[in-house]
Amino acid sequence: MTSDEFLWDLPTKVLFGSGRIKKLKNEKMPGTKALLVCPAGNSLRANGSLKYISGQLEEAGVQVVLFDRVSKNPDDTLIMEAVEMVRSEGCDLVVGLGGGSVIDAAKTVAAVAPSQGGIWDYMDCTTGGKKAFEREPLPCIAIPTTSGNGSEVTSVAAVTHGETREKYDLKTGFPVMSVTDPQLMVTVSPEDTAYQGFTAFMHGVEGYISSKRTAPAQMAEIAVLGNIAQFLGTAIEDGADMDARSKLAFASTMAGMSTELGSSAGLKAMAYALSGEYPQIPYGAVLAMLSESYFKFFIDRQACDEVFMEMCMGIGVIGPESAFDFLFGLRDLKEAWGLSGLKMSDFGIEKEKFADLAKRAKTGMWYLFENGPAIMSENDIKEVYEAAYEGITYDEVEDEEEEAGYEEDDVDNVEDVSEAVTGSDKEE
Numbered sequence: 185m186t187s188d189e190f191l192w193d194l195p196t197k198v199l200f201g202s203g204r205i206k207k208l209k210n211e212k213m214p215g216t217k218a219l220l221v222c223p224a225g226n227s228l229r230a231n232g233s234l235k236y237i238s239g240q241l242e243e244a245g246v247q248v249v250l251f252d253r254v255s256k257n258p259d260d261t262l263i264m265e266a267v268e269m270v271r272s273e274g275c276d277l278v279v280g281l282g283g284g285s286v287i288d289a290a291k292t293v294a295a296v297a298p299s300q301g302g303i304w305d306y307m308d309c310t311t312g313g314k315k316a317f318e319r320e321p322l323p324c325i326a327i328p329t330t331s332g333n334g335s336e337v338t339s340v341a342a343v344t345h346g347e348t349r350e351k352y353d354l355k356t357g358f359p360v361m362s363v364t365d366p367q368l369m370v371t372v373s374p375e376d377t378a379y380q381g382f383t384a385f386m387h388g389v390e391g392y393i394s395s396k397r398t399a400p401a402q403m404a405e406i407a408v409l410g411n412i413a414q415f416l417g418t419a420i421e422d423g424a425d426m427d428a429r430s431k432l433a434f435a436s437t438m439a440g441m442s443t444e445l446g447s448s449a450g451l452k453a454m455a456y457a458l459s460g461e462y463p464q465i466p467y468g469a470v471l472a473m474l475s476e477s478y479f480k481f482f483i484d485r486q487a488c489d490e491v492f493m494e495m496c497m498g499i500g501v502i503g504p505e506s507a508f509d510f511l512f513g514l515r516d517l518k519e520a521w522g523l524s525g526l527k528m529s530d531f532g533i534e535k536e537k538f539a540d541l542a543k544r545a546k547t548g549m550w551y552l553f554e555n556g557p558a559i560m561s562e563n564d565i566k567e568v569y570e571a572a573y574e575g576i577t578y579d580e581v582e583d584e585e586e587e588a589g590y591e592e593d594d595v596d597n598v599e600d601v602s603e604a605v606t607g608s609d610k611e612e
Contacts, residue, residue, distance in 0.1 A: 215277025332380035334440020336362035351460030379468025401446025
């Protein structure tokens with residue numbers, strides 16, 4: 185059921201569109217000396233983005249100090265080095281230029297630097313200090329170069345503890361501005377495009393089945409599902425297709441907004457636990473390997489059949505007869521996006537760790553499991569990890585669908601959702 189109660193408080197100024205980065209210099213800057221947080225490696229130098237955006241900031245009157253060592257899933261130790269640079273250099277602004285990990289790192293730096301503690305002192309989790317920040321965060325500007333988790337418009341940032349490998353969200357506050365220009369994304373590889381697009385896609389799907397779903401969140405989630413289902417394959421095949429890149433960038437922004445207007449659920453907690461333990465694995469790959477077994481847990485229990493069937497229309501499954509058809513649709517999309525053959529064993533994931541990971545997910549982010557369509561015990565979480573490790577056999581799924589005895593007439597509103605997703609395209 186969609187709640188008719190919600191809080192709409194999204195203060196980030198969003199500059200969106202192809203070529204929009206060229207107007208950054210015309211914006212009133214909230215600071216005069218910025219730490220520019222970037223990914224490790226040479227990609228932004230090679231494609232000219234780093235030089236160009238540094239120039240835009242300087243033309244706007246902002247001195248730039250560079251921190252270009254952020255890895256995928258950065259830990260608190262690395263991010264604290266950037267915090268100390270802000271403190272020592274006297275920066276009054278933080279700019280994140282990169283993917284979700286970079287923007288999360290930039291938001292964390294902006295939140296922690298003005299206060300006196302370390303990151304985990306302010307983390308609201310079982311091992312965190314749960315302290316309030318002593319001072320207001322520095323302003324942060326987010327410039328995404330990927331279409332993934334929508335961090336440019338959210339108030340939290342994922343951080344991994346360097347020693348314990350716990351990965352949780354820090355409440356950082358929102359960026360004051362985001363500049364989302366699809367032209368910055370054309371050099372992303374097909375593989376990374378698939379991983380990042382799937383991350384945004386899962387934001388939309390998980391938010392849609394959440395018990396905390398709100399009407400505006402559903403509006404955003406429908407946009408996420410429709411745009412990614414239609415355009416991710418095109419962007420994987422031709423990264424320079426600006427229409428596809430623009431649609432994915434929009435979907436990523438909507439994915440971030442949906443988590444603020446609604447909520448994630450247990451899939452995020454499970455993915456965080458796995459990603460923290462194995463930080464070298466792209467987050468989108470983690471989600472791809474977990475997703476089918478996670479959703480099947482709820483479909484087996486008929487926890488929200490109507491919701492899964494509504495989503496079928498959003499991902500291109502015409503005339504769904506049961507909630508299991510969502511799994512078939514998800515399988516087909518993953519295959520089209522080159523994500524169907526991912527195996528946990530190929531990434532070095534050890535199934536002997538699943539019990540510990542289930543405990544970490546459940547105890548550290550228990551509140552997300554409360555948002556799911558059915559209760560998941562710690563043992564249920566472990567079994568979903570195990571099922572994901574083994575992979576789903578779809579002959580068995582078809583047998584389960586027949587045994588369940590679903591009827592298409594049991595579901596309402598599917599046609600309405602189809603029209604909302606396809607919009608004017610349907611009329612054409």
